[in-house]
Amino acid sequence: xxxxxxxxxxxxxxxxxxxxxxxxxxxxxxxxxxxxxxxxxxxxxxxxxxxxxxxxxxxxxxxxxxxxxxxxxxxxxxxxxxxxxxxxxxxxxxxxxxxxxxxxxxxxxxxxxxxxxxxxxxxxxxxxxxxxxxxxxxxxxxxxxxxxxxxxxxxxxxxxxxxxxxxxxxxxxxxxxxxxxxxxxxxxxxxxxxxxxxxxxxxxxxxxxxxxxxxxxxxxxxxxxxxxxxxxxxxxxxxxxxxxxxxxxxxxxxxxxxxxxxxxxxxxxxxxxxxxxxxxxxxxxxxxxxxxxxxxxxxxxxxxxxxxxxxxxxxxxxxxxxxxxxxxxxxxxxxxxxxxxxxxxxxxxxxxxxxxxxxxxxxxxxxxxxxxxxxxxxxxxxxxxxxxxxxxxxxxxxxxxxxxxxxxxxxxxxxxxxxxxxxxxxxxxxxxxxxx
Amino acid sequence: xxxxxxxxxxxxxxxxxxxxxxxxxxxxxxxxxxxxxxxxxxxxxxxxxxxxxxxxxxxxxxxxxxxxxxxxxxx
Numbered sequence: 001x002x003x004x005x006x007x008x009x010x011x012x013x014x015x016x017x018x019x020x021x022x023x024x025x026x027x028x029x030x031x032x033x034x035x036x037x038x039x040x041x042x043x044x045x046x047x048x049x050x051x052x053x054x055x056x057x058x059x060x061x062x063x064x065x066x067x068x069x070x071x072x073x074x075x076x077x078x079x080x081x082x083x084x085x086x087x088x089x090x091x092x093x094x095x096x097x098x099x100x101x102x103x104x105x106x107x108x109x110x111x112x113x114x115x116x117x118x119x120x121x122x123x124x125x126x127x128x129x130x131x132x133x134x135x136x137x138x139x140x141x142x143x144x145x146x147x148x149x150x151x152x153x154x155x156x157x158x159x160x161x162x163x164x165x166x167x168x169x170x171x172x173x174x175x176x177x178x179x180x181x182x183x184x185x186x187x188x189x190x191x192x193x194x195x196x197x198x199x200x201x202x203x204x205x206x207x208x209x210x211x212x213x214x215x216x217x218x219x220x221x222x223x224x225x226x227x228x229x230x231x232x233x234x235x236x237x238x239x240x241x242x243x244x245x246x247x248x249x250x251x252x253x254x255x256x257x258x259x260x261x262x263x264x265x266x267x268x269x270x271x272x273x274x275x276x277x278x279x280x281x282x283x284x285x286x287x288x289x290x291x292x293x294x295x296x297x298x299x300x301x302x303x304x305x306x307x308x309x310x311x312x313x314x315x316x317x318x319x320x321x322x323x324x325x326x327x328x329x330x331x332x333x334x335x336x337x338x339x340x341x342x343x344x345x346x347x348x349x350x351x352x353x354x355x356x357x358x359x360x361x362x363x364x365x366x367x368x369x370x371x372x373x374x375x376x377x378x379x380x381x382x383x384x385x386x387x388x389x390x391x392x393x394x395x396x397x398x399x400x401x402x403x404x405x406x407x408x409x410x411x412x413x414x415x416x417x418x419x420x421x422x423x424x425x426x427x428x429x430x431x432x433x434x435x436x
Numbered sequence: 437x438x439x440x441x442x443x444x445x446x447x448x449x450x451x452x453x454x455x456x457x458x459x460x461x462x463x464x465x466x467x468x469x470x471x472x473x474x475x476x477x478x479x480x481x482x483x484x485x486x487x488x489x490x491x492x493x494x495x496x497x498x499x500x501x502x503x504x505x506x507x508x509x510x511x
Contacts, residue, residue, distance in 0.1 A: 054482075055482045069489075071482050138508075180463070182460065182461030182462065188503070190503045224499075224503060226499075226503060231460065235468075235470070236470075238470060238475060239449070241446075242500060242501065243446070246503075284500045285449075286500030286501055287445060287448070287449045290475050302501070303445060305445050308496075314496065316497065316500070324474075331474070339491075341495060367494060404494065425494065427494075429487075431486060
């Protein structure tokens with residue numbers, strides 16, 4: 001005997017349809033709330049529901065390098081908790097790059113890296129190669145996979161290529177949540193492989209600039225680990241603390257940097273290529289706090305201390321304010337950063353021809369000197385109606401001013417006094433961003 | 437006993453984490469403020485990446501927040 005449902009009266013059928021519709025609406029609302037932002041329902045198309053973050057940055061130094069950098073980052077969180085991220089960056093740099101030599105009372109003429117052209121620096125000016133240019137393309141990917149309800153595995157890779165440099169990095173990390181997901185402990189490792197092919201081949205470290213003693217391509221490799229803890233402190237306070245260590249080995253010189261050799265009167269008598277150690281180990285501690293003070297105002301404060309076996313010690317403090325306006329449709333973020341570093345133990349702005357440096361290593365690269373730097377920045381962002389079925393998008397503009405000032409100035413011979421041997425680096429960054 | 441700044445920062449963060457252990461954390465229904473975009477530690481990853489690239493190429497330090505590798509021949 002076949003059982004057939006009894007036909008319902010019209011009124012009852014209509015009531016059931018309304019009840020089913022209401023149930024569906026409730027379920028879909030609940031599902032939408034339970035998903036992460038950007039999460040896609042299972043079975044949705046691969047190209048749907050990707051979050052896209054993009055920016056175009058313009059960077060300019062006073063009298064030195066200018067760079068234009070478009071960046072795009074796409075990511076998707078799947079309903080099962082997996083997430084994928086891809087990013088790509090392109091850099092175009094041009095301008096004048098300091099070669100490490102000191103200003104002089106006399107004009108100085110240098111051969112370019114290729115040896116096919118020369119450039120002359122006027123008396124008193126900082127020697128810089130005026131024909132510097134480089135392009136860089138970088139792409140990266142990251143995949144995060146939930147192993148259990150409280151464990152996540154993340155693996156990723158990055159590749160970048162420049163005219164004279166290729167780099168590949170792989171990384172993996174695991175994160176464990178506990179204490180009602182108020183605490184996350186994470187551990188990650190990375191391995192970087194770099195290959196250098198400088199224009200005009202690689203100079204032998206410490207060799208005479210004019211003798212053109214060069215070798216072929218070089219490599220350097222890095223390996224590192226990071227241990228981190230993230231803790232929800234209160235309803236308004238989130239903190240993160242990281243300890244990291246890394247070690248790089250191989251050719252760690254800048255192949256285009258030279259050091260002036262001067263006599264006791266301050267006259268430049270020659271130049272030699274810089275000569276850095278072939279290994280470097282760095283350790284750092286990083287602490288960041290995010291605090292919401294009101295419904296409109298929150299702050300982020302990060303502190304970092306780093307030390308390495310080149311005797312560089314650095315302190316960094318960065319503070320940014322996030323101020324929401326117009327019912328969170330706009331926000332402004334002022335930023336301030338303070339940075340200080342000590343010099344590497346082989347840093348020297350010049351070599352006296354009567355004295356050898358205290359070690360076999362030497363570099364006049366001002367990035368290894370003792371200086372402090374300040375950054376002032378502000379960002380303004382506006383929420384816009386979303387594209388297609390997206391809830392909203394955001395357009396932003398950001399500007400930063402960065403300035404370095406040298407802290408330690410060594411005594412110089414009379415012939416160099418009055419010259420600006422440590423010109424401050426000043427740079428501006430302007431960035432527009434769009435994400436949807 | 438000599439304390440360097442690395443030890444000091446570890447102690448300071450450890451003290452903050454350890455202070456009031458019994459009251460650390462929130463219940464799931466108290467995450468409204470923490471759920472705001474600006475409270476995420478990686479709220480603006482592109483801004484951070486562009487800044488990190490600038491600092492990596494001009495200073496002797498990098499990393500801390502994440503891996504220190506540069507993937508760039510600029511330093």
